[in-house]
Amino acid sequence: MNKTICLLPGDGIGPEILAQGVACIKAVIERFNCAIDFSEALIGGAAIDAGGDPLPRKTIDACLAADAVYLGAVGGPKWDGLPMDKRPEKGLLGIRKALDLFANLRPATLWPELAKACLLRPDIAARGLDLVVVRELTGDIYFGQPRGIEERDGVRTGFNTMIYDENEIERIAKIAFDLAMTRRKIVCSIDKSNVLEASRLWREKVIEVARRYPEVRLTHMYVDNAAMQLVRDPSQFDVILTGNIFGDILSDESAAITGSLGMLPSASLGEKNPGLFEPIHGSAPDIAGQDKANPLATIISGAMLLETGLKMPAEAAAILKAVSETLKAGYRTADIMEDGKKLVGCREMGAEVVKRIKQA
Numbered sequence: 383m384n385k386t387i388c389l390l391p392g393d394g395i396g397p398e399i400l401a402q403g404v405a406c407i408k409a410v411i412e413r414f415n416c417a418i419d420f421s422e423a424l425i426g427g428a429a430i431d432a433g434g435d436p437l438p439r440k441t442i443d444a445c446l447a448a449d450a451v452y453l454g455a456v457g458g459p460k461w462d463g464l465p466m467d468k469r470p471e472k473g474l475l476g477i478r479k480a481l482d483l484f485a486n487l488r489p490a491t492l493w494p495e496l497a498k499a500c501l502l503r504p505d506i507a508a509r510g511l512d513l514v515v516v517r518e519l520t521g522d523i524y525f526g527q528p529r530g531i532e533e534r535d536g537v538r539t540g541f542n543t544m545i546y547d548e549n550e551i552e553r554i555a556k557i558a559f560d561l562a563m564t565r566r567k568i569v570c571s572i573d574k575s576n577v578l579e580a581s582r583l584w585r586e587k588v589i590e591v592a593r594r595y596p597e598v599r600l601t602h603m604y605v606d607n608a609a610m611q612l613v614r615d616p617s618q619f620d621v622i623l624t625g626n627i628f629g630d631i632l633s634d635e636s637a638a639i640t641g642s643l644g645m646l647p648s649a650s651l652g653e654k655n656p657g658l659f660e661p662i663h664g665s666a667p668d669i670a671g672q673d674k675a676n677p678l679a680t681i682i683s684g685a686m687l688l689e690t691g692l693k694m695p696a697e698a699a700a701i702l703k704a705v706s707e708t709l710k711a712g713y714r715t716a717d718i719m720e721d722g723k724k725l726v727g728c729r730e731m732g733a734e735v736v737k738r739i740k741q742a
């Protein structure tokens with residue numbers, strides 16, 4: 383039976399960038415003579431406009447029936463006035479929950495062709511930046527109980543609970559070690575075990591899981607040091623494994639230092655259900671419908687989908703090679719434009735990548 387990708391174009395630039403990502407996957411299908419089916423469903427503002435619900439049951443069913451989910455972006459000012467539980471972003475949180483996606487993978491790669499965009503000193507950037515943050519997504523202080531604001535001894539007091547059980551730590555650690563085995567085989571686990579009990583258990587359990595991966599070198603770092611090391615020398619990192627709140631902050635930091643929001647992909651994975659693959663940026667309503675969006679983050683997310691979601695590494699590599707060649711040939715959308723390069727729109731950038739996938 384053919385594998386199926388469920389497409390969720392969403393809002394703003396979502397449909398424009400996803401169309402280019404799909405064109406690249408179709409080019410790969412043609413070149414490698416393989417077969418993949420596509421289904422499509424509504425999410426976010428588009429789903430609200432069609433039926434009042436940012437995540438219709440039909441969309442959840444279409445995602446569950448697929449082998450991987452490929453998303454553009456959701457949200458926009460048109461729906462900003464709606465109550466929180468009716469807003470487009472609720473659709474995205476809802477689908478992550480419905481698919482039980484507990485692991486968020488965010489690669490941060492500095493494409494040599496875009497080195498000038500990097501926010502780091504040139505001598506630091508020259509050492510390279512090619513890491514993946516593996517962030518636990520469904521536990522930690524964001525979900526821990528008890529939580530609230532109450533009066534204690536006449537003083538209003540806010541409180542949250544940082545909590546992880548060993549099963550949660552084990553399943554996210556396995557994702558990080560499995561990923562490291564496909565890369566440079568280094569895992570750096572980030573915690574705050576000098577202060578927090580939840581982190582002490584985290585570290586113990588990660589060490590236990592590491593015994594099953596003798597080829598992987600495991601190091602540990604406190605989160606405050608990690609935030610500093612990411613700007614001092616990010617070349618030391620391969621796979622960063624961390625909990626929800628530390629990962630929230632560190633994955634944004636690692637993405638930001640590459641300087642190119644329009645280039646960064648992400649994957650959210652679970653144990654049984656299909657993974658969800660999407661660019662890290664939002665729906666960019668300021669440029670929607672103008673053919674100005676950079677489709678490369680979505681196209682690179684498509685390569686992640688093929689590699690991680692459908693286990694098609696050769697097909698994924700063909701997309702990444704075509705992206706690199708397109709950048710080498712000097713094509714740039716406005717967000718990554720430099721003097722002397724060729725300014726193109728979303729459609730032309732996608733077409734240049736498609737052309738190079740087919741040529742190889």
Ligand code: NAD
Nearest residue numbers: 455456457458644662663664665666667668669675676717
């Ligand atoms: P944003 O990422 O959409 O845009 C930030 C800036 O980056 C804008 O100037 C935009 O034009 C630019 N930009 C983003 N992607 C680009 C691309 N591919 N090419 C060129 N330029 C690009 O963030 P925002 O403005 O804070 O949010 C806009 C909407 O997107 C909001 O409704 C927000 O809730 C939503 N959002 C959705 C997701 C998601 O779907 N995963 C993530 C973040 C924000």
